[in-house]
Amino acid sequence: MTHTASSLMPYFGLIRVSGEDRAIFLHNQLSNDINHLPINHACLATYNTAKGRVIANMLVLNRDNDIIILTSASLTDTLQKKLQIYIMRSKVKLEIMTDWGAAVSVPETISTASEPQYVLPTSQTNQIWSITLPDGSIIQIGQTSQLPPFNAEVIESWKLHEITSGNPWISKETTETCVAQMLNQQLIGAVHFKKGCYPGQEIIARAQYRGQVKRGLALMEINGSVSAGKPIFDNHNEEVGLIINQVSQQTSTLALAVIKHSAAESELKCDNNIIAIKKCFFNPANTENS
Template sequence: MSSFTTPVFITPCQHLSIFSAVGADTRAFLQSQLTQDVSLISPSQAAMAGFCTAQGRLWATMLLTPTDQEQQIHGVIAADLMESLLKRLRMFVLRSKVTLGPVPDLQVLGIEVAAADFDVLSSTLEVTLPGAIWQAQMTSCGTWIQVPSANENCRLRLLALTTARQAEQIVDQLGENGKVLTDVNAWKAQDVQAGMAWVEASTQDLFIAQTLNLDLIGGVSFTKGCYPGQEVIARAHYRGTVKRRMHVATIVSPTEVEMKAGMDVFDASDPDNPVGRLINVANTVTKTDEGPVTIWVLFEAPFKSIETASLRVGSSEGPLLTMQPMPYDIAPT
């Protein structure tokens, strides 16, 4: 058996939770509510999606995943949205034959493996793993989905939806080749670097899908039928009026500073009017006794602000945002 070149990192993603939609009308119901074409979800395919208000603002972003039941779909969401999301979705069930609820018996693991070790990981776990982004694979040790990486030529990322026993099985089979990380910020930072946003409780009902680049990572279908907020999202798409996008940046500070999703972003030359907001924050990614704290953030702002401004968080004199490259093109068309 081939050996691993580097450890496989395993991160329990306690900031994410799983809900279930099950019943004869599951697909039709979700198709009528979400930005994604739910017919794409299959035993080998997962996809991002959004759930919007009638005004087109995102109530939640989610990763839709298959299960071993044709009439059931799972959704991975920010954990602090579970109660509000299910309450709002249930308002629209009416006579549809679908039951919505949390799945407390499943957890989400973030798995990071060197690209060169991908086949070794599959053989070690004795399963077939998804070989492309958004592909899914149901295995004896959970449902696995490959998710974007900032640099997929070096490291690949997978989410595994597992029971506690399956999680133990993964750790046991990897042995000394696996390293369990207790700090989820490293995984969050990779979501940031990959341009993969999660709506949280503090950013609920603030952004349209295009603002969070959901359309650029395949989370919006412009050919499916209607859903709440569809007119707003379609109008921005077809009229080319997307003037705000999500961007990646770092904040470097000599001491730890508290950054939270939803905080305002200011142009230093205009202290009275915020130009954007933080979307996701990975708070304590890099810290040494000698070096500074580095915080990775996703934030949204108009293109014109990105081109001309010195952007700061919290106030016009707050921590400076240093722009970082996006892993995909966000240039206005």
């Protein structure tokens, strides 16, 4: 697959997890099977509240002597502090990697994985790890000085690609607002249903097997400027959704949002801006109230 140029991506921050208990500790905290993640490979995962709400979604890279977590830079402090609480007697150390960062590149076409990818294609060159996401885009992890320079055009293209692919990234504005299935994390391999217990596991499993999630992702165009975390309302002024990610267009905003299934055919607005739904990443025929 051919990719565009790469750019440093300031949106992301990194946490280094070291110590001999690092894998089992993260396995017990995150939604994916970290115990069986091969060295020099990566996976997607979520960290959740006890009620199953996603605190952060992330990329997890298992290196030889440590594990690196990539997540929204706005959540690295929060994530580190929350994980720190549960270390107790475990031999684990958490450090925010201030000299390391991430770069992104976009494929020329959108790809969709037919099955959840619990281990992502990963390569390493000169201490830079390149990880291919299920949507075909690539994230590089390495020392910031060794990564490609910032390119605003590439960043906008990457944001557009993630949004149109239905690949959400949780930030401080949207933390603890959605369960994993509302964000389709189970479809891309971020949630492993056979790995055992972790915070929120019971809620997430019940939602999966009993079909209790009544909100999902939608791609929408908005005739104005909006920001992540802004609520979406129907024509009865009832709150029916939330903006997760957005990218500005010439005269509008393209956004990825979580909305009620039952609101898919409704007239929607955000900050008094009119919303046109371009695509639902769920079956809009499910119109039960949520």
